[in-house]
Amino acid sequence: MKVSVNWIKEYMPDFPVNDQVDAQKVADRLALTSTEVAENGYQIPQSSNLVVGKVLEIRTIENSSHLKIAIVNAGKKDYQIVTGAPNIEKNQLVVLALPGALLPNGKKIEATTLDGEISQGMLVSLQEIGFDDSIAPKKHEAGIYVFPKDNDVKVGDDAVKALGIDDLMIDTELTANRGDMLSIRGNLYEFSALLEKEFKLPDLDLQESNKLSKSQISVNVDPKLADRYYLRIINNVKVEESPLWLQRRLWNSGLRPINNLVDVTNYVMLLFGQPMHAFDLNKLEHKNIRVALSKDEKFKTLDGNTHQLKDGEDIVVYDDEEPQMLAGVMGGTKSEVTEKTRDVVLESAVFNPILVRKTARRFNLHSQASQRFERGIDISNCKNALNFAAALLQEVAGGEIAKGIIAGLDDQSSDKKIKISLSDINNYLGTDAKLAEVENIWQRLNFEYDLSGEEFVVSIPKRRPDITIKADLIEEFVRIYGYEKVPARLPQTVNKQSGLTVDEKLDRAIKNVLLGLGLNQAISYSLTDPEAACTFTLGKGDEVSLSHPMSQEHSVMRQSILSTLLQAASYNAVREADDIRLFESGTVFFKQNGVQLPKEDHQIAGLISGVPNSNWQHNQKKYDFYYIKGILESFLSSLALKSIISYQASGQHKEMHPGRTADVYVGDHYLGFVGQINPKISKKYKMNSVFVFQIDSDLVHELYKMNQDYTPLDKFPGTERDLSLLVDKKIESAEIERVIKANAGNYLRKLQVIDLYQGKELGENKKSISYRLDFVNTQATITDAQVNQSIKRIEGELTKQLSIMVR
Incomplete structure (x- = not known):
């Protein structure tokens, strides 16, 4: 919030800020105790040589279509100004930039000649002296600024002071719990506590007429939607431009x-x-105010936009059945006040902060009002603020205040009380504060209390809804007492042997292996949308939904790593990343029947897409199924699992390509799958071919722990044999490998494909596959006879079972 120093001084005359150095000292104190300060200084840049001038005479210039001559008095001297302002009139008070004036944009005003006439300065608009379009009154946006009739300025006054833009501002960045500081009143309480200065709260005398408010309007409020709801009626007002003092306060505060x-x-x-x-009372056709949840209807707000409301989602202020306002967010056009308004209904309420926040987010209508409702309103001040507003409105717009407040809700609950003792504070903070010091701080904070011995019963004012427990009260004490007075001590620790567990070591090893295989680690959100959450799952289970999600896109816990890893890949792909290689190890979630907390499983997923980065050989080749399968094989090989790893073609995964997907098994255990994502899904994520694997990390850990056997290094040399086979194209390599392993005997150590060839000379529907077999005898040097016997047996079974010809 932009806090005006002059406004604070109106109620705290000895507030110690007179220049920017003083403002910085106060800002530093706030940063240490209360809230961060974005900046301090002037809301509007400072200009020099600007004065208040009065237009004495206006003359036309011959042969000029828009320029005029204005004679402007600046107090001691008259100046001839050539201007094109369309809104200039005689006897107006305007802002005159004298020769030598320096404007915020760096422009220096000099006497000059325009259309043959001497111009001894310039009449300026607010924008020309640094006002932003968002705070400059619309009335003057097409011309020069004209002071309102109700002003306190004199001809010849310094225009910077007359406009109030010499007011220093302290711009605070408030946390969500300090909604009380979103007001001058709240900042007065804060400065009083920090600086030990007294202040006097504003007050106005309220004069009511004999006309009753309740005879003009009725009200009905759902108590679930608001804690307080009050209305006042002011009749026969005159809507016009605000007096200058009021405008100063608003534009310096950014409104x-x-x-x-x-x-x-x-x-x-x-x-x-x-x-x-x-x-506008006269625009309320039924004169029956209702505060209720929304219906399925359209509603046009004051910003000119029409919003589709949904049944039961937003708080709406109705006139009978006609929506008039999105409560706590923005009013509607149906009852908007205009220059023709004569009777006004003033509303002061405390709406449900959660529903206000949801409405503001849903329609992207984050207003000054919603910002305050979301952080909490001082419900005890609701009625007082309404009375003050009615009295002030009568002062600036005339009219008569109808007798009585119309109360829709008027719950007068007592202040919260918290018990806390001197020993509670000192034991918690490690300080040696005295009883008198604690009393002094409660007094500075304007907290009422009862004291019995060393125990306080502190009444928490409703302006501080953030203080709910004893720890909050201790925090309030220490920030005023001074954090520098809290002794610094090293924490007491117990010397225990530390180190990584087997699971932690394996997780680190897995990450390093996948990084070494060229993948980049990703960390994606565990939250996603309901449609994506249940894709690429390894098991079955109900989804886990959030009770109060921040958005529909993050409302459900994921059931597979790939569901969110694919979103991360898509994010990179649409930003023209050509070589995408990602992996993630993380948690997935499933609902458990009868248990509040979800079941947590762990998975490892990898993804590649696009074209590998080019090298000096310029042999770029797109990623394919064998590339991702090779990465997975290399990864699983590094774990040295005892059981045989096998791959079986699968069409059961609806998100995967039915002809380019395989289930992965370790022995009889289902580990996961590898393959190409269905092209329809890839297209949905704006990607070309995407190849992935996803495996059960918990099973990997389990199998790895069963594999902690020591195997000595080979003492005797082994031998290699290559086997070239002519086979039908429809026969899979996995089937051939099964037959080889089943008949190779105990000495086969390793089997791998080393070549694949397909050509017309081989015959129709034929292919040639070459395998390399490594044989090792751990007890003695293996002989050719032993190897030849194994090869003969393998060749025979390949011919018998699969009709394969050895080349």
Whole structure:
């Protein structure tokens, strides 16, 4: 929030800030105790040589279509100004930039000649002296700024001071729990505690008429949707431009002045932290205000946009059945106040913060009001703020305040009380604070308390809804007491032997192996959308949904690593990444019947897509099934698992290509799958061919622990034999390998494919596959006779079982 130093000084005259150096000291104190400060300085850049001028005379220039001559008095001297301002009129008070004036954009004003006439300066708009379009009044956006009739300036005054833009601002970045500091009132309490300065809260005398409020409107509020709801009616108001002092407060705080009705509600919001809304009473056809949940209907807000409401999702203020306002977020056009408004309904309420936040997020309508409702409103100040607004509105817009407040909800609950003792504070912080020091801090914080011995019963004011438990109260104490007074001590520890577990070591080894195989580690969200969550699963189970998700895209816990890893790959692909190689080791979640917490499994997934980075040989080749299978084989080989690893063609995975997918087994254990993602799904994620594997990490850990046997190094040399086979194309290599392993005997150590050839000379539907067989005898040097016997047996069974011809 942008905190105005001049506004603070209005209620705390000895506030110790007179320049930017002082402002920085206060900002540093806030950063140490309360909240970060984004910056301090001036909301609007400072200009020099600007004065308040009065337009005495306006003359036309012959042969000029838009330029005029204005004679402007600057107090001691009249100046001739050539201007093209369309809104200039006689007797106006304007901002005059004298010769030598330096504007924020670096422009220096000099006397010059325009259309043959001397111009001794320049009449300026607010934008030309540094006002942003978002805070400059719309009334003057097409011309020069004209001071309102209700002002306190004199001709010849310094225009920078007259506009109030010499006001220093302290711009705080508030955390979600300190909604109380989203107001001048809240900052007064904070500065009073930090600086030990007294302040006086603003007050206005309320004068009611004899006309009853309840005779003009009725109200009904669902108690689940609001804690407080009050209305006041002001009759016979005159809507016009706000007085200058009010406009100053608003634009220095970053808000645009609109008219006196709207400006009063914004002013009270900034002053008290209480958002308010003004309805045009005569536009409320039924005069029956209802606060209820939304229906399936369309609603047009004040920003001109139409929103589709859904049944039971948003708090809406209705006039009978006609929606008038998205409660706590933004009003509607049906009851908008205009210059024709004569009777006003002022609303002051405390709406359900959770529903307000959801509405603001759903429609992307993050307003000043919603920001305050989301962080918590001082419910005890709701009625006081309404009375202040009504009295101020009467002061600036005239009219009569109807008698009585209309209360839709008026729960007068007592303040929360927390018991805390001196020993609680000192034991928790390790300090040696005295009883008098604790009392002094409660007084500085404006917390009422009862004291019995060394035990306090502290009443927590409703302006501080963030303080709910004893630890919060200790935090309040120590930030005022001073963190530097808390003694620094090393924590007491027990000397225990530390180290990584077998599972932790294996996880690190797995990561290093996959990195070594050229994949990049990814860490994706565990949360995803319901459609993606149940894809690529290794097992069956119900999904785990969040009770209060931040968005529909992150409302369900994933059931497979690939579901979110694919999203990460897509993010890179649409940004023209050509070579995508990712892996992730993480947790997946399944609902357990009768158990609140979900079941957590662990998986490892890899993904490749695109074309490998080019090398000096320029032999680029796109990734394919064999590339991803080779990565998986190399990874599993590094684990040296005892059981045989096999691959079986599979069509059961609906997200995978039915002809390019294989299930992976370790012995009889199903480990996972490897293959190409279905092209339809790849296209949906805006990717070309995508090849993946996903395996059960828990099973890998289990099998690895069963494999902790010591095997000595070979003492005797082995031998290799190559076997070239002519086979039918329909026969898979896995089937051939099964026959070889079953008949090779005990000396076969390793079997691998070393060549694949297909050509017309081999015959129709034929292919040639070459295998290399490594034989080792651990007890003696293996002989040719032993190897020849194994090869003969293998060749015979290959011919018998698969009709394969040895080349």
